[in-house]
Amino acid sequence: MLFREIIGQEATKEQLRRAVREGRIPHAQLFSGISGIGKLQLALAYAQYLNCPNRTSEDSCGTCPTCLQFEHLQHPDLHFVFPIVGSDETCDAFLDQWRAIILNKHYFDLEDWHKALGVETKQSMIYEKESGEILRKLSLKPYGNGYKVMIIWQPEKMNITTSNKLLKILEEPSEKTVFILVSEHPEMLLATIQSRVQAVRVPRLDVKTISAALQHRGIDATRATDIARIANGSYLAALKKSDESEENQQELRDFIALFRDAYTVGVLRDPHKKFESLKRLRQWSMDMADSKVGRERQKHFLQYAQQQVRENYIRNMAQSELNYQMESEREFSVKFAPFIHNGNVEAIMNQLDLAERQIEQNGNAKMIFFDLCLQMIVLIKKAKV
Numbered sequence: 099m100l101f102r103e104i105i106g107q108e109a110t111k112e113q114l115r116r117a118v119r120e121g122r123i124p125h126a127q128l129f130s131g132i133s134g135i136g137k138l139q140l141a142l143a144y145a146q147y148l149n150c151p152n153r154t155s156e157d158s159c160g161t162c163p164t165c166l167q168f169e170h171l172q173h174p175d176l177h178f179v180f181p182i183v184g185s186d187e188t189c190d191a192f193l194d195q196w197r198a199i200i201l202n203k204h205y206f207d208l209e210d211w212h213k214a215l216g217v218e219t220k221q222s223m224i225y226e227k228e229s230g231e232i233l234r235k236l237s238l239k240p241y242g243n244g245y246k247v248m249i250i251w252q253p254e255k256m257n258i259t260t261s262n263k264l265l266k267i268l269e270e271p272s273e274k275t276v277f278i279l280v281s282e283h284p285e286m287l288l289a290t291i292q293s294r295v296q297a298v299r300v301p302r303l304d305v306k307t308i309s310a311a312l313q314h315r316g317i318d319a320t321r322a323t324d325i326a327r328i329a330n331g332s333y334l335a336a337l338k339k340s341d342e343s344e345e346n347q348q349e350l351r352d353f354i355a356l357f358r359d360a361y362t363v364g365v366l367r368d369p370h371k372k373f374e375s376l377k378r379l380r381q382w383s384m385d386m387a388d389s390k391v392g393r394e395r396q397k398h399f400l401q402y403a404q405q406q407v408r409e410n411y412i413r414n415m416a417q418s419e420l421n422y423q424m425e426s427e428r429e430f431s432v433k434f435a436p437f438i439h440n441g442n443v444e445a446i447m448n449q450l451d452l453a454e455r456q457i458e459q460n461g462n463a464k465m466i467f468f469d470l471c472l473q474m475i476v477l478i479k480k481a482k483v
Contacts, residue, residue, distance in 0.1 A: 099142040106307040124296040126277040131300035134334020149244030174241035181222035181255040209394035229263035254286035302331020327422035360474035387463035400454040442480040
């Protein structure tokens with residue numbers, strides 16, 4: 099991949115190019131930031147730039163045999179580690195799917211990766227067996243005169259044994275070997291690993307950059323700008339928002355169902371309506387906890403709910419210039435926004451964030467979502483401060 103093919107991130111690109119030009123190449127770096135901003139793309143472009151024999155001050159040449167091998171992700175000195183399902187396997191067993199998702203989608207997240215593997219409802223990890231493969235690959239002689247590059251995507255998915263073995267490798271790096279860890283949650287890595295890598299904080303993309311990229315894909319300027327604002331700095335989020343899929347609409351329906359029934363139980367006096375809404379909330383929590391939904395989609399919904407609560411609070415505060423929603427979301431917010439105010443917004447956000455963290459930690463989804471329903475019943479009826 100070439101630097102010029104990556105959307106935005108000009109400052110980070112120049113930081114990486116300058117390090118190569120000046121010969122200051124760390125043996126291990128940690129590219130961190132939210133999903134969908136180009137971290138993996140930067141890692142790929144940097145790896146190619148390191149190894150291109152004809153690189154300029156700005157980019158790889160893109161035409162030499164080395165660049166062509168990197169373009170197809172098949173250079174012998176380019177290695178990958180990523181989460182998989184099945185402790186008896188290593189990443190090499192899934193390289194075809196890995197190359198395909200990078201080359202076809204370019205920007206993707208863990209949920210997309212699970213879909214590519216056909217394991218939407220399972221949790222993936224980087225298992226202990228992978229550390230042996232890392233050592234084996236790094237022991238091989240370099241194919242050319244460049245660097246062996248090991249890109250570890252989502253290193254926070256390593257278990258403790260794998261993390262400790264990676265730490266030992268980082269402490270005794272092979273000559274002309276570069277590790278690039280690409281993480282959304284660097285705080286989940288061992289502190290000792292964090293201390294042995296150079297941090298590269300990749301920022302969110304600005305609205306103008308995302309909007310321009312969407313317009314390049316054929317989306318009209320007004321809608322592109324609306325989507326770019328909602329995306330909160332993530333080009334991947336913008337791409338998913340621009341696709342009016344059933345999955346996107348389902349998240350809004352789930353959000354509406356949760357808060358409508360929580361309102362009915364918590365605020366209305368009609369006992370029959372309360373009972374029926376409570377039954378629906380129970381069913382809602384069971385549907386959300388269904389194993390067919392999968393942990394990644396559950397987390398994605400909770401993130402979406404937090405974003406919608408924020409937008410409704412902003413609408414309630416009459417700050418329309420800061421309110422970023424799609425038309426279908428705005429229609430619901432007209433009546434819902436008054437119930438998100440100073441008296442409950444922080445507590446609601448905290449409960450949604452807590453549920454997300456509990457799902458991430460493999461908590462019991464049925465208990466987590468039903469408890470969330472009960473908390474929303476209490477919080478939706480709280481008075482303004």
